[in-house]
Amino acid sequence: MTFKNKFPAVVLLVFTSLILTAISCSSNSTEDHYLFSYFTGNGENGLHLAHSTDGMNWEAINEGKPLLEPKVGEDQLMRDPSIVQGSDGTFHMVWTVSWGEKGIGYAHSEDLINWSEQQYIPVMEHEPDALNSWAPELFYDEAQKEFIIVWATTIPGRFPETDGQDGDQYNHRLYYTKTKDFNSFSDTELFYDKGFNVIDGAIFHTGDQYAMLLKDETNEPFPPQKNIRLAFADKVEGPWSEPTEPITGDYWAEGPTILNIDGRWHLYFDKYRQGSFGVLVSDDLEEWEESSENLEMPEGIRHGTAFKVSAEVFEKLSEL
Template identity: 55%
Template sequence: MKKYFVILCFIVARLSAQDGEVYLFSYFIDNGQDGLHLAYSRDGYQWTALRNGQSFLKPTAGKDKLMRDPCIIKGPDGLFHMVWTVSWNEKGIGYASSKDLVHWSPQRYIPLMEHENALNCWAPEINYDAKSKRYMIYWATTIPGRFPGTDVSGDGRYNHRMYYAFTKDFKAFSKPALLYNKGFTVIDATIRENNGQYIMFLKDETKLPAPQKNIRMATSRYIYKDYSAPSMPITGNYWAEGPSVLQKGKTWIVYFDKYRDQRYGAVQSVDLKNWEDISARIIMPPGLKHGTVFTITEKEFETFFK
């Protein structure tokens, strides 16, 4: 009887482990020329590079063939969908999909802003909107002269605003529309749903007359419009960009690139109001830049990366 009890406990433990979660982080290194990198964690604080830090996918989309700021989500179709920045100065983004995060579909260039006199399409992200059963892609773009009041407040000629487009199949897209404009240059937005409210974490990209370069929050009842004015900064006295958010139980962890310090940082909160800087607890792979955190099951982890 004792023998069978031990076997039963082993089976239960094994099934529980397979039902558990593993956190993944998609990121790039250097200028993004070698493509997609992935890291994993089971506690959200210590991250280890997969495949010994080697690239999972070499970039082929766009003229400059970079893969910066990769964002991955798992859709209701069971596929992992990824978008990324293909260039510093092209008008579209890259897209590919995968069943297992290892083998990817042919890469495609999506010309989201080719109809505009745009300078760029930076740091695209994806959310799935269950209400409309569509994916929403959103990104930062500068259109010279569109917002003249802040033309000299950013870095050089860049004066970004956030834009979005909807798609059901990543083939047909709605006309891009303005997502966030509160009178300052803004990039690197990421959106999370919380009890019927949408929370946008964003970077205030203002450099002049006084640098901001911090992460703030805005909220809305709708995923695609009516976001509030930004909160006070949730990051500290350093330049931060590329926020990515992990909801771990009741705890919210916001990761970001302390790009001037050449390291990653994070803050955490249980109420989205009071934030604790936990940068000293975060261990990331060397060279990791502007990534996106997402979750897979333990079973998927063991299957994909065995």
């Protein structure tokens, strides 16, 4: 009698354990994987990657060592690495090669480990007075099946009404070029000019619209801006809207990048004067919650791009 009462309980316990194990395995196999491309220091040692499954806790890949060393440009830097995956699965990356050159860096990879020969793209060489080509951002436009590269350049005297807005020689506007194959490029054109010094234009999709994160670089007149704003457009080439009010707080912020995780927008940015990283979370791109105190990032991280990858891509990276 006692044996009969206990037997069903034992079977139930074993069955429950098997079900929980199956659920756990299933959950792990469908886990989302996010990567963050970044640089450290001045960008002299190359490309770094971090990994996360929840967008809040990030760990350095390859024990924090760079995966690719810079080879192009006079200064051979690899700052602001922006990575986008094309429709064929290939990863494409652009970056800042120097503080004062007229081109940017480019390379591609199938697995983010083995990279192509690096290429110097002379995006502003046609402008004899251009001072720089900073923080290129890469976006793949599904509608046109082409890539668009957006970056910031100062051309002294081109926008005299805002000369001196950063308290120095720089007075940036955003420029762009398009390409389908990274061999031929459209002519460089002005991309975003709303009458102020602007850098860090990062494009993403939201519904049937395009959105762009940007940094207001205005330093003068007082108070300085140095904040992140948004702009919107129906087409990737614009026309783009006036910027929103600042969405970052009372600190200097730059290098924005964004992920949509479980229906919520996660906006990451570099609190570069504080030597730390921040994150804002939103359901609608209008109301934002500061969640920086819950964000864990690798030591020494500087800004780049957050993007989602397959489990297969991450598994290869995790073996490094």
